[in-house]
Amino acid sequence: MNDTTYLNGKYDWGIDEIVAQLSDLRVQSLETRSRRDKPPKLPSRKELQLILDGLGAVLFPNRLGLPDLNDEGIDYFVGHTLETLLRKLYKQISRELHFNSGHQGVHIADHERAIIIARQFAAQLPAVRRLLDSDIQAAYEGDPAASSPDEVLVCYPGITAIIHHRLALHPGAQIGDSFFIDHGTGVVIGETAVIGRHVRVYQAVTLGAKRFLKDDNGVLVKGNVRHPIVEDDVVIYAGATILGRITIGRGSTIGGNVWLTHSVPPDSNITQAHVRSELFHGGAGI
Numbered sequence: 011m012n013d014t015t016y017l018n019g020k021y022d023w024g025i026d027e028i029v030a031q032l033s034d035l036r037v038q039s040l041e042t043r044s045r046r047d048k049p050p051k052l053p054s055r056k057e058l059q060l061i062l063d064g065l066g067a068v069l070f071p072n073r074l075g076l077p078d079l080n081d082e083g084i085d086y087f088v089g090h091t092l093e094t095l096l097r098k099l100y101k102q103i104s105r106e107l108h109f110n111s112g113h114q115g116v117h118i119a120d121h122e123r124a125i126i127i128a129r130q131f132a133a134q135l136p137a138v139r140r141l142l143d144s145d146i147q148a149a150y151e152g153d154p155a156a157s158s159p160d161e162v163l164v165c166y167p168g169i170t171a172i173i174h175h176r177l178a179l180h181p182g183a184q185i186g187d188s189f190f191i192d193h194g195t196g197v198v199i200g201e202t203a204v205i206g207r208h209v210r211v212y213q214a215v216t217l218g219a220k221r222f223l224k225d226d227n228g229v230l231v232k233g234n235v236r237h238p239i240v241e242d243d244v245v246i247y248a249g250a251t252i253l254g255r256i257t258i259g260r261g262s263t264i265g266g267n268v269w270l271t272h273s274v275p276p277d278s279n280i281t282q283a284h285v286r287s288e289l290f291h292g293g294a295g296i
Contacts (some may be wrong), residue, residue, distance in 0.1 A: 019113050050109045061102070064095045065177055069139050085242040092132065096162040131179065138176045141187050144221075145172050148188035152210055168194030183210075186242070200237030206260070209240055212248040220254030220271055241276070 018238030041069060067075040069089050071084050079087055104124035111120060125160055149162045156162050175185060182201035189205060191197050193213040199205070203217045219236035238252045240259040246252070249267040258264065259276035268282050 051105055053105045054108055057098060057102055058180065061095050061099050062174060062177060063134075066173055068092050068095065069135065069142065069173075070163060073160055092135075096128050096132055099131070100124050103215055134179065138179075140171060141176055142169075143170065144187040145176075145189050146209070148190040148208065149192075152190050153192060166194060170194070170196075171197070183237075201253050202235040202255075204239045205236035206240060206242035206244070208243045210243075211246040212250075212266075214249045215246050216251045216253075218251065218253050 051180060057132075063074075068088050068257040071079055071088055075087060075091075083120050089296050101124075107120040107124055108117060111117060139150075144168060146159050146162050148161045149166055150156045153162075156166075165200045171194060172185070172189055173190060175183070183203045183205070184207045185199075186207035186209065188208045190210045191212075197211060197215040198216040198218055200218050201282055204216075215267050217238045217240065222236070223234060225231055235255050237255065239255070239257045240246070240252075241258060243261045244261075244264070246258075246264040247266040247268075249269070251268070252258065252264065252270045254271050256271065256273040258270075259274055259278055261276050262278040262280065264270065264274075265279075265281035268280055270280060274280055
């Protein structure tokens with residue numbers, strides 16, 4: 011082992027050079043984004059994940075909260091946990107507002123607005139709980155393998171996804187009550203999608219955009235509606251891809267692996283073309 015890789019009992023990983031290169035790349039990135047000064051910090055992903063987990067415990071303390079909570083202690087646990095989480099959330103909202111405003115240094119208006127937003131968010135939690143109760147019940151009733159609503163809440167990844175969506179109060183995608191993602195993997199729901207009540211989708215379903223408009227300079231146009239409208243009581247089976255601002259009529263069923271780019275009326279049953287199967291013997295069919 012030579013002296014360039016091992017010196018005084020330590021390995022030489024070349025860290026100083028790596029740090030210098032990463033620093034140069036950061037400076038170049040900031041210049042590209044026209045932010046030559048040090049930008050304000052964005053919200054912390056780790057903190058937001060902790061807040062999400064904590065809010066789940068606030069909404070469902072008996073299943074997602076502390077073990078062995080008794081009836082006398084539940085309200086105290088919920089209140090204390092929510093107080094702590096709202097303080098954390100307020101700080102993350104303040105960071106986001108500060109970042110978007112572009113202010114350098116503390117700006118009192120951002121902090122005041124962050125407090126208002128956090129308070130408004132907290133006031134919506136009972137409504138969120140009611141929506142989630144409907145989602146959990148829809149999953150329980152829609153899956154013969156589910157032995158109880160509690161199992162659905164604790165174990166189903168689709169319920170975890172919809173808990174995060176409901177808590178985020180997503181300003182884009184609108185999802186009605188009693189929504190169930192069966193198997194809960196690989197599902198894409200576009201920002202401007204609108205989903206009605208009692209809708210069930212299976213794994214690998216995509217509600218996406220058919221095309222992305224660009225302006226005269228070739229830059230993507232943001233904010234336009236581009237994702238499907240799915241009306242009430244629709245079932246979309248595994249692998250279906252539905253693209254563009256089209257409407258899936260109430261009570262329709264979209265079969266597995268269907269590629270759909272046009273609207274369908276209520277009570278439609280859309281399936282892919284049947285597979286043709288022929289058997290040949292003794293050289294027939296050649």
